[in-house]
Amino acid sequence: MHEKRIGKVSKVSGNMVSVQTDSVVIQNEVAYVRHADEALKAEVIRVRGNVAETQVFENTAGLAINDAVEFTGELLSVSLGPGLLGQVFDGLQNPLPELAQAHGFFLKRGAYMNSLTEDAQWEFMPLAKPQDKVRAGDKLGSVPEKIFTHHIMVPFGLAGIWEVVFVAPAGKYTMKQPIARLRNRAGGEQDVFLKQEWPVKIPIKAYAEKLKPQQPLVTRIRLIDSLFPVALGGTYCIPGPFGAGKTVLQQLTSRHAEVDVVVIAACGERAGEVVETLKTFPRLIDPRTQRPLSDRTVIICNTSSMPVAARESSVYTAVTIAEYYRQMGLNVLLLADSTSRWAQAMREMSGRLEEIPGEEAFPAYLESRIASFYERAGCVRLNDGRIASVTIGGTVSPAGGNFEEPVTQATLKVVGAFHGLSRERSDARRYPAIDPLISWSKYPGVIPAEQREKGHAILRKSHEVAQMMKVIGEEGTALADYIDYLKGEFFDFVYLQQNAFDAVDEACPAGRQKYVFAFICGIIETEFSFEDKSQALHFFQQLRQLFKGWNSCPFDSEEFRKTETEISLLLGQKRKAKEKSHA
């Protein structure tokens, strides 16, 4: 098994390198292309006869025919262990700060580093005892990591029941020192370390069962939580044309979402955006933990000018790290921006492999790849009964902003919520630009279903009236219709839109959403008496102004109560006297 298997480069086309070899080749194993003193990481993606076709995760300039290629026998893997939180990795899990220290301004080709610092010491506390019977994923001990107790678990790849032979006593250990030894029925022994390796393309399944996502994941963005909620363990996608605010939405979510860990996969997008996240997060304090936001965040970044093949590995690396923290009983949110770039990387590779193309030259397996990626989300019951989850939210960048294209369509089939951004809304500066008329969600949210339906109904009605008004003008519209139009616009302006630059309004907790939504539902149901349209318009403008102020008041503060009273007074003036029989 451990004899060296070697091949020779026989073809180079972009980042696709074919390797001629007489030895055994394993699909998806890692190989290194040797050129001068460099060794470039590659992955076998197709085998034909004695030629293995590999995708190289680096720029292939300079590679020549007959360069040596070394096969490793290992699938593309990541290191899982304490020290991941707060770190910034590239798509192959190389730590970027360490790379910068070693190589300066540029990402040197073929420079790889340990993902986790080998000689850092961790304070280990044993949890298991000798003779305990354990399975993959069971806790053997723990070390403190930032805000969590980081469990050291039985390696996920071990099958069946194992007996604990030895557990290290409490004390400081490095990644290189074994902290336990296990024995299986056949007598095979296995050392366990603080870290373990796991192949990124295989889901971690060391749990008892997968559950239906039921609990809402509160993002503190009203439009999402109230109308198009996301569930812990669910999936959602955000397609939108450029400039509609996909990335801003992801950034806000990464700051405010009520989860334990956020994994950000910046896949093929602008470097500047990653820079903003990685430079501001250490300074932003998470109100729930009173620690910097970076303490709960892992960033995997493969920006658009970094090697294309590593885009694919970046999303898989991210989801594997998310699954790892889920195994500790945590709720993890994975934000992938943008899955279209990953799909494009697949398209590029498929083209180089000269596969028969599907729609818009995307490969035929596009849908199944996207589906199996989103399927790694889920709410699970772990072996010890705790519930934990991985939620995946991916942005999609459809060509020309047209949602009919293959990546958007393939994604829509497999996600539980769809937040479609529209150019019209972003041009009108209505943020977040999620279009409430096309978006949907299958998950239960924080707002009772019946109230939620009322919100949808008034938006639809308002839109219909607005369309009609474009043709027949304001004069030709009935007052009752006009009021419905104003109600819808009002709901949009004061509730769906949220000011990301206002300290209070930028994040709206669930309790406040429930309270305010119920209040607005009351307004939507209210029958008003106006003399004419301009009076109605003026009334709603006043109401809007008051509400905007209300949105900036901290929940339940004195100011909040005061503004609420003002609003109620104003409402009272124009409310139609109710007939008693209805009450």
Next chain:
Amino acid sequence: MHKVYSNIIQIAGDVITVEADGVGYNEIAQITTGRGVSLAQVIKLDGERVSLQVFAGSKGVSTGDKVRFLGHPMRVATGDDLMGRIFNGSGLPLDKGPVLTENLADIAGPPVNPIKRVIPNKMVRTGIPMIDVFNSLVVSQKLPIFSIAGEPYNELLARIAIQAEVDVIILGGMGLKYDDYLFFRDTLEENGALARSIFFIHTAADPTVECLLVPDIALAVAEDFALKGKNVLVLLSDMTNFADALKEIAITMEQVPSNRGYPGDLYSQLAARYEKAVDFDTAGSITILAATTMPGDDVTHPVPDNTGYITEGQFYLKNKVIEPFGSLSRLKQQVNGTTRSDHRAIMDTTIQLFASYRETLEKQAMGFQMSAWDTKLLKYGKMFEKELMSLEVNIPLERALDTGWQILAECFEPEETGIKKALVEQYWPK
């Protein structure tokens, strides 16, 4: 010293295939034909078969011509010697100056480690109110000008170049009309900016494929200056020609096209260039302004569409003005909070009122009755167009903000603008 091969087995489009060994991927070769010497780059290796794109085009290449591999990737001379010089798309002098061979740098170098970037925070003052006030340009930003053919995008690029306070201006021309090249040269010269400028010019008359090198050469030179602490402005005109050259090569190489004939890696190709824009931690910066012409004024065309996903906003040039709707500078929030206390208020208010003016124009066109408010808006819109929007206007940011207040004061009462009381008291013209 370098091996020479002469068995060219295929010539198709501007790609030739030659049998050779020991050749590196992306390596540069020289082809000597009856018409002269051209550079070529290896774009595929398949056993002994080496495919090269010939920058001067394959016209007149004979199957017996000599191909000499140079054993290194494309390189370009860098440094102060280039200042004031004009080169062609392969880096050879177009002026009467000497060929430069010092301080050679590989083009298309590795990406910058994001850790070594800083959050952009310095504004580039252009004297154009539609940019300075409404969509501030920021050092290290990458921003295209979307326009249709015939719009004055080159004039706009030249004006920004003259007025921006940068150390080095690098112009990469792709498929540039000869007149436009002369325009750039003369304009920069008249304004005394030629001495700090470097031109890499590929004109419309040159072989199409030759323009593929232009962005990489320009950016490699820029990167070298930036690493030495200089602030560099790179102008690229027109990136649509670059994309079309990519398309041509991809089709010749029998790649499956993805969208309207463009190769599937168009996004990555464009991103590799635009992402060179950078503000280095402890060194200089590169700002990229590009012209992207939109065939048929269609922003969903693959070139502007992919560009929009990469760049940090866009200036949308239409009817000889920068259209406020559709234009966007994603980085403006980084700088417009610290210029003057009324900057954001003027930016938001005047643009909202201008949007209302546009709606009123539509109403007017449809024959609806004009209210008193509509009349005010019409007056406002006309003034805004003349005094702020026109590209003729050339005033510093502060004066542009003052002009904004004056227009508001002439057309409206303070309450009608919705501007905060404190700001009205401070700035409203008495």
